[in-house]
Amino acid sequence: MSTPNLKIEDLHVAIDDKEIIKGLSFEINGGEIHAVMGPNGTGKSTLSAALMGHPKYEVTGGKAFFNGEDLLEMDVDERAKAGLFLAMQYPSEVSGITNADFLRSAINAKREEGDEISLMKFIRELDKKMEVLEMDSSFAHRYLNEGFSGGEKKRNEILQLMMLEPKIAILDEIDSGLDIDALKIVAKGVNEMRSPDFGCLIITHYQRLLNYIKPDKVHVMMQGRIVKSGGPELAERLEAEGYDWIKEELGIEDETVGQEA
Amino acid sequence: MSVDTSFKFDKDYVSKFSSERQEPSWLAELRLQALEQAQSLPMPKPEKTKIDNWNFTEFKHEVSGNKQVAFHELPEAIRELIGKEEEAGSVLVIRNGAVAYHSVTEELKDKGVIFTDFATAVREHGDLVRNYFMKDAVHVDEHRLTALHAALVSSGAFVYVPKNVEVDIPIQAIYFNDDGETGIFNHVLIVTEDNSSVTYVENYLSTNDESPSVANIVSEVFAGAGAKVIYGAVDNFAKGMTTYVNRRGRAARDGRIEWALGQLNDGNTISDNTTHLVGDGSYTDKKTVSIGRGDQKQNFVAHAIHYGKHSESYILTHGVMKDTASSIFNGIAKIEHGATKSNGEQTERVLMLSEKARGDANPILLIDEDDVTAGHAASVGTIDPIQLFYLMSRGISKTEAERLIIHGFLAPVVGEIPLESVKSRLIEVIERKVK
């Protein structure tokens, strides 16, 4: 199996006819962990949603390839089946479907008919992964995200990540709303996934999470573009000094999308 | 409105039909009188649904086939509904209007419980039937269809539970038409004396996808003082069947009637489920799910009328509308003057799967008494595209994601249904209908 690869070239994304992502290029391979950092409103969630195929986000230009195939041509479920995963900043709640039933449907969706995961094996895997994430087993039988606290939803996203074993995962602010203990647990889950067959894009605006998941590369996003890239030391400097020095360096007054002159 | 063709059944036909079945004279007379009333009475007027062009006239009335068969000779579809013969308990199967299979457990017989088909009931328990048949619950002269029902009733079931008798295992009836033309004129009469209890489950099925026929069904349920009736039904007639179904209950003091109805016909349907809470402390609970597909039109009424003090009603309706189907859901809680301390609650939710479908949820509270509590909630919505995106982002196909969301939508009702057999049958039929 070849190394997973996600490659984006000059991507433009609009929502309600307003351009949010304005020519963004970037590449990630299996075995790598990249962090995308940036203040609120700079287009980080827009980028991740567009890559997954969210219906409200329209790609107006550029290209994206997943393992060499045209990602933008694929339906949302095809992207997932190809091995892309998005842990969402605000996961949906779906009433009436248990977490376990949902996960089993998702696992079986990737398998051939007649080769569905056995119930025993599924339960074993689920138990194991919920233990890593220190989730109470009752969560398996609760309706999908319904009534979950912010932190519980985040853990549930990571549970799905671990159960579905994608090739490339985008984690959109998986750290927001987590206390330090929960943060460590989520990091433990992600670190368990680390392998040459798994690449991960961590979107965050704090450096905190990166203390527990060491990134290979760090990108800073402003005004719908990647404005600076570097190694882990870039994240540390951002934590210590904030974003102002980058704005000064690049002559940016307002880093959010749509405010620039 | 054209009425001419309604009356291919004349007095001679009805008299002959009655006498061939050796019916008591009171019923023969009631039929003839009803036939006459049918000619002058208007059709029912379901709120917001036009039924002028519905087929209520084209069907075969003579029942076909009249021999009982051994369990293993029943069609497989029917055996599946019943389960294993030795665990089946008390079952009545009526096929094309005639009894095809009937078993009653020794325990029921010993307790004095009657469970038999309608024709046998009027012959063998005529006086009991006469006390209740279309008297206090459903009246012959409500409209043309009730009158026609009385004139032409041909099958159904009678359940009688004596005082203080509790029937633990559900009683099951299956009404099955597979000759493509026989109409269903079914009357179900359930009478429970004081402090008794029973669970009755019925399945309606037909195969007339193409050929037109008519179902005209009346159920009357009487819960005595302190008695409890659980009534489960899964209606699943084929597209050719036009259905009028009226299930009505009367609960005496502290009596309870719980309805669990899967309204899953494929043809045009008028369904009225009304409970009269006559006695103080009486209670009703109605849980219904329905699915509309194709171009079918349906009108559902869930109605509770409070007369007794401290009476309670709970109505929960969830409907899913596909294709160009159209359904009206009328939920009505009426609290009469004097029914102090009563409580009426209702929730109606409709999920629209197509822009061309129509679903109206009309919760209505009619309150003539100050000292009561009541509430209602209603919503009509579509599948949330963000939910769909979320499910699909995990690799689930659009079709499967929609299926999950629909199941999730119906789960609050299906999950609450107190009978496992009704629940699993419902899930199976829902699965087929939403596909």
Ligand SMILES: Nc1ncnc2c1ncn2[C@@H]1O[C@H](COP(=O)(O)OP(=O)(O)O)[C@@H](O)[C@H]1O
């Ligand atoms: N669904 C939406 N409708 C309208 N505007 C949106 C929507 N989502 C994002 N935006 C706008 O796009 C810009 C970037 O938002 P977002 O991608 O969420 O940024 P970030 O994740 O970096 O905080 C903001 O100006 C925001 O207002």
Ligand SMILES: [Mg+2]
């Ligand atoms: Mg965001």
